[in-house]
Every structure is written in structure tokens, then in C-alpha cells.
Amino acid sequence: MRVRLLGIGFLAPALVAVSLFFLLPVLLTAVFSFTNMSTSTGISGGEYLIIETDLRDLPAQGVSAETVVQLDAAGYAITEVGLARMAAAFGADRAQELREDYFGDTFEARRDLERLLRDLDNNPIRNTRERKAAADLFAVTIVGERYDTEAAFRDALSDTGIDPSDHDALVTAAYTGWIWTSDNFSLLFELPSTLRYALNTAFYVVCTLAFNITFGLFLAISTFYLPLKLANVFRSIWFLPRILPPVMYVLMWNWFTWDNGFIATVTGWFGVPQQNWMMQTPTHAWTVIILINGFVGASLGMILFSSAIKAIPLPMLYASEVDGANRWQQVRYIILPQMRWPILFLTCYQTLSLLTSFEYILLATDGGPGSTTEVWALAAYHTALSNYGGNLQYGLGAAFALILVVIGIVLSALYLRFFNFKELVAKPRIEQ
Amino acid sequence: MDLRLTKFTKRFGDVTVIDKMDLTVRSGEMMALLGPSGCGKSTTLFAICGIHKMDGGTLHFGEEEVTRLPAQQRPVGVVFQNYALYPHMTVAQNIAFPLRVQRKTRSEITDEVGRMAELVQISNLLDRRPAQLSGGQQQRVALARAMVRKPDVLLLDEPLANLDAKLRLEMRSEIRRIQRETGITAILVTHDQVEAMSMCDRIALMKDGGIVQLDTPMGMYTDPADKFVAGFLGNPPISFVQAQSGDSLDLGHGLRIARPDGLQARGEITLGIRPEHVGPQFGTGLEGEIVFVEPQGREELVDIRLASGAELRAILPSGTGHALGQRVDWGVDAKRILAFSPEGARL
Numbered sequence: 001m002r003v004r005l006l007g008i009g010f011l012a013p014a015l016v017a018v019s020l021f022f023l024l025p026v027l028l029t030a031v032f033s034f035t036n037m038s039t040s041t042g043i044s045g046g047e048y049l050i051i052e053t054d055l056r057d058l059p060a061q062g063v064s065a066e067t068v069v070q071l072d073a074a075g076y077a078i079t080e081v082g083l084a085r086m087a088a089a090f091g092a093d094r095a096q097e098l099r100e101d102y103f104g105d106t107f108e109a110r111r112d113l114e115r116l117l118r119d120l121d122n123n124p125i126r127n128t129r130e131r132k133a134a135a136d137l138f139a140v141t142i143v144g145e146r147y148d149t150e151a152a153f154r155d156a157l158s159d160t161g162i163d164p165s166d167h168d169a170l171v172t173a174a175y176t177g178w179i180w181t182s183d184n185f186s187l188l189f190e191l192p193s194t195l196r197y198a199l200n201t202a203f204y205v206v207c208t209l210a211f212n213i214t215f216g217l218f219l220a221i222s223t224f225y226l227p228l229k230l231a232n233v234f235r236s237i238w239f240l241p242r243i244l245p246p247v248m249y250v251l252m253w254n255w256f257t258w259d260n261g262f263i264a265t266v267t268g269w270f271g272v273p274q275q276n277w278m279m280q281t282p283t284h285a286w287t288v289i290i291l292i293n294g295f296v297g298a299s300l301g302m303i304l305f306s307s308a309i310k311a312i313p314l315p316m317l318y319a320s321e322v323d324g325a326n327r328w329q330q331v332r333y334i335i336l337p338q339m340r341w342p343i344l345f346l347t348c349y350q351t352l353s354l355l356t357s358f359e360y361i362l363l364a365t366d367g368g369p370g371s372t373t374e375v376w377a378l379a380a381y382h383t384a385l386s387n388y389g390g391n392l393q394y395g396l397g398a399a400f401a402l403i404l405v406v407i408g409i410v411l412s413a414l415y416l417r418f419f420n421f422k423e424l425v426a427k428p429r430i431e432q
Numbered sequence: 433m434d435l436r437l438t439k440f441t442k443r444f445g446d447v448t449v450i451d452k453m454d455l456t457v458r459s460g461e462m463m464a465l466l467g468p469s470g471c472g473k474s475t476t477l478f479a480i481c482g483i484h485k486m487d488g489g490t491l492h493f494g495e496e497e498v499t500r501l502p503a504q505q506r507p508v509g510v511v512f513q514n515y516a517l518y519p520h521m522t523v524a525q526n527i528a529f530p531l532r533v534q535r536k537t538r539s540e541i542t543d544e545v546g547r548m549a550e551l552v553q554i555s556n557l558l559d560r561r562p563a564q565l566s567g568g569q570q571q572r573v574a575l576a577r578a579m580v581r582k583p584d585v586l587l588l589d590e591p592l593a594n595l596d597a598k599l600r601l602e603m604r605s606e607i608r609r610i611q612r613e614t615g616i617t618a619i620l621v622t623h624d625q626v627e628a629m630s631m632c633d634r635i636a637l638m639k640d641g642g643i644v645q646l647d648t649p650m651g652m653y654t655d656p657a658d659k660f661v662a663g664f665l666g667n668p669p670i671s672f673v674q675a676q677s678g679d680s681l682d683l684g685h686g687l688r689i690a691r692p693d694g695l696q697a698r699g700e701i702t703l704g705i706r707p708e709h710v711g712p713q714f715g716t717g718l719e720g721e722i723v724f725v726e727p728q729g730r731e732e733l734v735d736i737r738l739a740s741g742a743e744l745r746a747i748l749p750s751g752t753g754h755a756l757g758q759r760v761d762w763g764v765d766a767k768r769i770l771a772f773s774p775e776g777a778r779l
Binding site: 313315316318319320321322323324325326329333334337338340 | 503512529
């Protein structure tokens with residue numbers, strides 16, 4: 001028992017970290033993705049409010065045309081609420097007279113009610129401005145009125161004499177807060193841009209990965225054959241992209257590719273018209289993005305592959321030399337076959353990290369030109385956290401993200417299975 | 433094809449590990465490079481196959497100078513200590529590798545691999561991978577791979593070091609058989625004098641980057657050039673005792689033995705006496721006490737301590753019933769006593 005507790009104790013930090021930094025975010029993403037939260041709904045509860053511009057959309061939400069006309073044309077009525085206000089503002093005697101003679105009467109226009117107030121038997125309201133204010137006390141329209149609770153809104157509907165069969169639809173239409181819904185996902189599958197983002201992502205991941213692995217291998221193998229000191233210098237230089245802060249690294253690429261940057265200046269000497277080498281065309285943008293991400297990934301590949309090459313026993317390389325293999329044959333037949341596992345591992349690892357990474361694209365092209373380089377993760381970010389229109393759609397963005405999470409988990413599970421994790425941690429593949 | 437190494441010098445950084453070494457290996461001969469760790473024997477081997485560049489001197493295979501040829505172009509085959517088989521290739525692919533990089537035709541490769549597999553007797557293992565082979569089988573594969581190119585010189589770097597005792601015996605005679613059958617010139621690097629003596633035609637005994645003595649195994653055993661050679665060869669090892677050379681040899685505390693014929697030196701000398709030359713069958717004169725008995729089956733090792741404190745080791749047929757603490761008076765085969773100066777030179 002004590003031993004088991006000790007084990008759990010040792011695991012605790014990992015469990016806390018996994019819960020805080022993986023499970024909780026995933027859970028919240030899942031929760032948000034099934035809401036319609038956005039800037040306009042807020043993230044706390046809402047109120048009930050129908051405004052003038054909503055009226056046009058109401059028939060589409062199942063509200064009858066008569067009700068809409070009624071809401072639109074609703075005027076003034078002598079009600080208890082209005083009378084109480086009247087008594088407070090303009091005296092109980094006037095209110096009493098209105099109650100006795102006109103209780104329940106409705107007026108389509110304020111002018112009619114004002115005439116009545118002017119013609120009161122005792123103590124009529126003579127001042128025009130006061131009369132207008134008094135008439136407003138009896139306004140019964142709910143358009144533009146805020147109600148804090150559903151009950152208050154329903155009471156108001158009843159007071160206005162709206163057909164009760166339309167109440168439910170109106171309550172739904174009037175609610176300004178967020179609600180639970182699966183609309184985000186149906187929207188995702190309907191929007192043509194979704195497919196575009198998915199294809200962009202696939203293109204980005206495949207191309208960057210290919211560049212990463214090939215260039216990483218090239219660096220690792222070429223530095224392996226260099227004298228140690230020179231090799232270390234080269235490795236340090238090629239490691240820079242990884243250790244530079246992304247903002248600075250991309251800023252340097254910007255300088256490099258701007259229309260008055262390095263490339264433009266140099267090509268300018270040869271008569272090439274100045275242009276923005278990053279944003280000129282989608283081809284330019286993709287090339288730059290793949291290079292930016294590729295160099296970062298390649299430096300990691302270089303380190304990993306270098307150490308894998310170093311793990312090959314030296315006598316094996318000597319043996320291939322006395323067997324007559326030249327450099328190229330040594331790489332092709334001895335080194336590369338033994339790099340199978342590091343290459344596969346890096347491929348899997350990089351797929352996952354590339355799927356979710358968008359910071360370099362955000363900083364470089366921000367998905368442009370147009371949305372030609374907008375990848376899935378960047379779309380999620382734009383939708384939820386940086387919408388150009390100003391309405392941040394947290395719910396829709398979370399739906400984007402949740403799909404990415406699901407793909408990531410499925411891929412990880414497949415990789416773990418494929419790599420036979422137990423075997424990987426058991427013994428080195430290269431013996432002796 | 434004979435091999436001539438002339439004034440071979442090798443430096444690692446500022447350290448000269450081998451200085452102007454000469455070595456000639458005759459055609460078809462198996463030569464051992466024997467010596468303790470760090471004596472430069474592996475360095476010599478790596479220089480001969482071209483993995484290490486030579487910092488001075490020349491190397492000839494027959495009449496052809498190969499000093500500056502890269503390893504890929506030298507007609508050598510090498511068997512490494514760990515065999516250095518390619519783990520991702522089958523046995524057949526391993527053996528075929530030297531031919532494959534020469535772009536030989538497929539049928540040619542298959543024929544050659546079959547021939548080599550037969551020579552080293554692993555025809556039934558061709559589809560396995562190195563990890564599925566025993567040490568002895570890996571050894572045979574390494575031999576086949578080294579010889580499939582039909583090299584002029586076969587180099588073996590401690591080929592038996594990683595085998596257990598029984599396999600080592602088997603592979604010892606096996607390597608010798610293959611070398612004899614093919615008539616190839618071979619160099620065996622080893623620190624094990626038994627291996628060197630049992631497998632090779634001649635031994636070059638190395639120490640501190642130079643060759644101390646080059647001779648046939650028996651020549652070197654019976655006629656060592658100096659104390660180091662005498663001490664390095666022989667198992668169980670030779671015993672050294674201090675003596676005062678006068679009319680007879682004075683071992684101290686009244687022990688005297690007759691002067692061997694032909695010994696000129698007088699004064700302080702060191703005697704080297706091999707275990708098989710001490711015992712009751714050689715008369716008397718060496719009085720001492722038995723301090724160590726080790727039965728080895730057919731024989732037993734007996735150490736006696738003389739009055740001077742020096743110890744002599746004898747190897748006797750077993751069953752003589754010697755016991756610890758027993759006092760004995762044995763003799764020595766005077767003709768076989770080796771004498772060395774205090775500096776270790778042979779007298």
C-alpha cells in the first residue's frame with residue numbers, strides 16, 4: 001500500500017501538469033465548441049431584447065406576421081403599470097381619472113393619448129413637454145426594452161397582448177446571451193473555406209516535413225564528415241533558427257523579403273523590378289513559409305540525426321571503407337538504413353507539431369495574400385481571437401480547435417502503436 | 433603477396449605513438465602483432481588497411497606502393513574486433529557488400545557469396561541477420577566478408593577477443609585453416625600470446641610503439657631477446673630470480689646452482705626460469721617451501737618460496753601429492769636458464 005502511494009506521489013507532478021496543461025484546455029475547448037459564444041453574446045448570461053432591426057428576421061424564426069406587425073405598431077395603453085408611474089410623476093388625481101374613464105384603452109399614436117391628457121376633466125396637463133413625457137409613461141411596445149429574466153420578458157409579451165403561440169419563438173429570438181448548440185460543426189462542414197483550410201494545412205505539413213527531414217539529414221551527414229570543430233561551428237549556425245525568438249526570426253525574414261529588402265535590392269541590381277518576395281503571389285508566400293518553418297525543423301532534425309549517426313559504431317564505418325564503399329555508398333548503404341527509426345520518429349513528431357503550429361505563418365504572411373496560406377490552426381486563431389470584423393467567435397474557433405485536437409490524439413495513438421513504444425524504450429536498435 | 437612497411441611513423445596530435453617502424457610479412461605468411469594494450473599494434477593494422485593515414489614511411493604490397501591509396505582502393509580485407517557486421521543486412525548481403533559497391537553483376541555476386549559461405553561453413557545461415565547469430569557465426573561472416581574481394585592481405589584485429597573459451601579454440605584453428613587454404617598473407621593483431629603462438633608463422637612482439645623481437649613462436653619462446661619478451665610469452669609465466677654470478681650462481685641465503693654453459697657475465701644478474709624447467713626431476717639444490725598449489729587437471733602449478741624470499745613456479749604432472757607448507761629440495765634444468773642484465777637485456 002505504501003509503495004503504491006509512493007508511486008502515485010512521484011507521478012503527482014506529471015498528473016497535475018497533464019491535467020492543467022492538456023486535459024483542462026481540451027475539456028474547455030470541447031465545452032466552448034458546443035456554444036455560440038462570441039463577443040456579442042459575451043461569456044456570462046444575457047438579457048432579453050428585441051430591437052428595431054431584429055423585426056425583419058423574426059418571421060424566419062417562426063414568429064407570425066401579425067405578431068411582427070403588432071410589435072412594430074405597438075403604441076400606448078392605459079395599464080396599471082403606466083397608471084402607477086403616472087401617479088408618481090403627475091399626481092394621483094390625474095391617474096385616478098384615467099383609471100376610471102379609460103382603463104384598458106389603447107392608442108396607436110402618441111398624439112391620440114396626448115389629446116386625451118390635454119382634455120382631462122380636472123387638472124389637464126397644459127405644458128406640451130410634460131404631456132409628451134406623461135404619454136411616454138403608457139408606452140407598451142417591447143421593442144428596444146431590456147428584460148433581465150425570461151419571466152419578465154414573457155410578462156411584457158402578455159401585457160402587450162402578443163399572441164401566446166408566438167411567445168416561445170420570441171423568447172429564443174430575444175435572448176442576447178450564449179446558448180448550447182452544435183451549429184458550429186454543421187457550419188464548419190457547410191463553409192467552403194473549411195475545405196480550403198484543410199487542403200492548405202495538408203500542403204503545408206507535407207511540404208515543410210519533406211524539407212525538414214531532407215535538409216536535416218543533409219546537414220547531419222555533411223557535418224558528420226567535417227572536422228569536429230568546423231562541424232560544431234556549422235551546427236551552431238544552423239541551430240540559430242530554433243533558438244531565436246520567433247518574432248525576431250520572422251522579422252529577419254521580413255527584412256530579407258520586403259520590397260526594399262535584401263532580395264529585392266540584390267535582384268534590383270540585375271534589373272528585376274522591386275517586389276515583395278514574400279507576398280507577391282501565393283507561390284512566393286508558400287515558399288517563404290515552408291523555408292521559415294523548414295529551417296526551424298531542420299535544425300532539430302540535424303541534432304537528432306547527428307547523434308543517431310554518432311551512435312553507429314565506428315568500426316562499422318571503417319569496415320565499409322575497407323570493403324571499398326565510397327562516401328556516397330557509405331551514406332546510402334550503411335548510414336541511411338540505420339537512420340530509419342530517427343527519421344520515422346521525427347516525421348511523426350513534426351507532423352503533430354506542424355499541424356498545430358501557426359505562429360510563424362501568423363507573423364510572416366498572416367494567412368495572406370488573401371487567405372491562400374491560411375492553415376487550420378491559424379483559422380482557429382483568427383476566428384476565435386483575432387477576427388477582422390471585431391466579432392470574436394469563441395464557439396466556432398473552439399470547434400476548429402477541437403477537430404485539430406481529435407486528429408492529434410488519433411495520430412498520437414497510431415504512432416505509439418506503430419512505434420511499439422515498449423520496444424523503443426527497451427533497447428537501442430544499434431547493437432554492440 | 434608480401435607486405436613491406438618501412439620507417440612507418442604515426443602521430444596522434446603531438447604524441448608520436450609509432451616511430452620509424454620496419455616490418456616485412458612474407459607472402460602467404462601469417463604474422464602476429466603481439467603486445468600489451470597501447471603498444472601500437474592496432475594502430476599499425478589501421479595504417480596498413482588505410483583507415484589511419486601514415487605520418488611517415490612507406491607501405492608496399494609486393495612491388496606496388498600503396499602508402500597514399502585510400503582504404504577503398506587497397507587490396508585488403510579486415511576482420512574487426514566486434515566483427516562490425518551491418519545489422520540491417522542479412523548474412524548474404526553482408527558478405528556481398530564489398531562486391532555490391534564494385535557493381536558486380538548479380539550472378540557473379542551470388543556465386544562468390546556461395547563460395548565464401550562454403551569456405552567459412554555458414555551456407556545454412558545466409559538469410560539470417562547478424563543479431564540472430566552466435567559470436568562464432570558472426571566471426572565467420574566477418575571473415576567471409578573480408579575475403580570475398582580476394583584481397584592480397586587479410587588483417588585480423590583481435591578476432592577472438594569476444595568469444596568464449598571453447599569457441600576461441602575452435603575459431604583459432606578455423607581461421608588458420610582458412611588462411612592456409614587460401615594461401616593469403618595475413619596479419620593478426622592480438623594481446624594473447626597463446627593465440628599468437630598457436631596460429632602464426634611468425635610473431636612481431638611490440639612494446640611502446642616499436643617491435644622488440646620478430647621470430648617464429650618457438651624461437652621467441654626459447655630464445656627471447658630480452659626480459660620483456662621472456663616475461664610476455666609463456667603460460668604460466670616465467671619466474672624471475674635475482675642472482676649473484678660468480679663461480680656458481682648465488683641465489684642468496686646459501687642457495688647455489690651451477691653456472692649455465694656459455695654465460696659470460698659476472699655480478700648482479702636476473703635469471704629467468706620457466707615452470708617446466710623446475711621440479712624434482714632436475715635434481716636438487718633449490719630448497720624452499722611450497723606456498724601455492726593449483727591443480728589444473730592434467731597438471732598442477734606449484735609455487736615454492738626460496739630462503740631469499742624469491743618465488744619459483746613449477747608445472748608438474750598432477751597426482752604428486754604436494755601440499756602447502758611442505759618443504760622441498762628441487763632442481764632446475766641448467767641448460768634452459770635464461771640470464772638477463774639488471775637493465776633487462778639478454779646475456
